[in-house]
Amino acid sequence: MSDKSVTAAVLVIGDEILSGRTRDANSHYIAHYLLQIGVETREIRVVPDVEAEIVTALDALRARYDYVFTTGGIGPTHDDITADAVAKAFDVEISEDPRAIALLLERIKPEDLNEARRRMARIPHGAALVTNPISKAPGFWIGNVIVMAGVPAIMQAMLDDVAPKLVRGAKILSETIDAPGVPEGAYAAGLTELAKAYPQVSIGSYPSLREGKFFNQVVLRGRDEAVLAEAAAKAKAMLAEVAASHSP
Structure with a gap:
């Protein structure tokens, strides 16, 4: 535990949030969860599925706060571009990660691991994986950025995985x-x-x-x-x- 305050930001990624189609429950959950363990959320942003905007927000937030938690954009479809944006923000390569492929194969038959599903195994180089016990497709942690799914139940499970590893400040x-x-x-x-x-x-x-x-x-x-x-x-x-x- 740190004697100083430990700060965080939440970056919610997704056109569906900005259009009003989907209600954002994740930022509220994360802020409340972190408060209970001595991490103070100082900022919440919502950005569209646009790489340049995700990179700009990440660069600003990760320089200002101890942790940045992102939600959304790590699924199998063409608009799931969070992993690529994070790799660009950190200026590292991104490719299929054998660790992530192995996790996906715990739930998906090899013959069903198509190109779309393999997208969920693309991880920026140097990142640690964040466990997803529900659907197995992992999130990841690089620098002070923790990348999690947008589906609330999966995000919550991922947060449970990373919470014990966080530096914590005095409880508020x-x-x-x-x-x-x-x-x-x-x-x-x-x-x-x-x-x-x-x-x-x-x-x-x-x-x-x-x-x-x-x-x-x-x-x-x-x-x-x-x-x-x-x-x-x-x-x-x-x-x-x-x-x-x-x-x-």
């Missing part, structure tokens, strides 16, 4: 305070002052609608349990005072 703790019936504008100034007093604590206000009424929550996050508890106590007192002044 959180405290949620309900503020029902209290308008954000009434406590915004109080939160601003609290944020200034506790710069090591992330403080956010999140409104929602429940049964036609606004229901607000204030969420505090930090790595120091004592400091977080102190900030949360002051937030609760401030919100209680505001609520009392707005009660009928």
